[in-house]
Amino acid sequence: MAYFSLKELFETHKFHTEIKTPKQSYNVWAKNPIIHPLASSDKGFYRVDCTTDISSLGPKDIAKMVMNVNDNATNSFIQQILRRLSILERPLMTARGDGKSYIYANFNPKYAQYVLTILRTFYNFCETYKSADGKEITPAQRLGISDKVFDLKDIIYVR
Known part of the structure; x- marks a missing residue:
C-alpha cells in the first residue's frame, strides 16, 4: 500500500524545480520533503528529501528508492x-x-x-x-x- 501511495504521490511531487535561463535549463533542489508512509518502530514518522537530481527517473523508480530509505x-x-x-x-x-x-x-x-x-x-x-x-x-x-x-x-x- 505504501509503495502505491508513493507512486501516486510522485506523479505530481517534485524534489527539484527547473530553472530556465536564455542559454540552458537546470534543476535545483527545492527543499520539498515528504513524510515517509511507513513509520519506523524507534523514530515514528520521518521526512524524506532528495538532494540528487532524479528527474530522469519515473514515479515507480523513485517510489522503490524511497521505500528503502533508512539511516x-x-x-x-x-x-x-x-x-x-x-x-x-x-x-x-x-x-x-x-x-x-x-x-x-x-x-x-x-x-x-x-x-x-x-x-x-x-x-x-x-x-x-x-x-x-x-x-x-x-x-x-x-x-x-x-x-x-x-x-x-x-x-x-x-x-
Whole structure:
C-alpha cells in the first residue's frame, strides 16, 4: 500500500524545480520533503528529501528508492564510534551524584579528528559485511571504489 501511495504521490511531487535561463535549463533542489508512509518502530514518522537530481527517473523508480530509505548504516557507524573510541566517551556521573567524572575521556579535538578519519577509512575499506547476494564485501567495494578488502596496516602505513 505504501509503495502505491508513493507512486501516486510522485506523479505530481517534485524534489527539484527547473530553472530556465536564455542559454540552458537546470534543476535545483527545492527543499520539498515528504513524510515517509511507513513509520519506523524507534523514530515514528520521518521526512524524506532528495538532494540528487532524479528527474530522469519515473514515479515507480523513485517510489522503490524511497521505500528503502533508512539511516541504519549511519547509526551503525555512529555506534561503532561510540563503542570504539574512548577519547570521545561521555562523562560518567560520580557514585555520590555530586558531579561528573571524566576519568576515561581525554578529549582533544585534533586527535579525535585523526582517530575518526582512521576509523571511517577502516569502516569503509577494511570491515566487511554480508551483502544481499551473500558475499563478504566492504562499503567501498559495494560502491566500486575498491576491488579488494584492505588490511588495517595498509591504511595506517598508506600502502
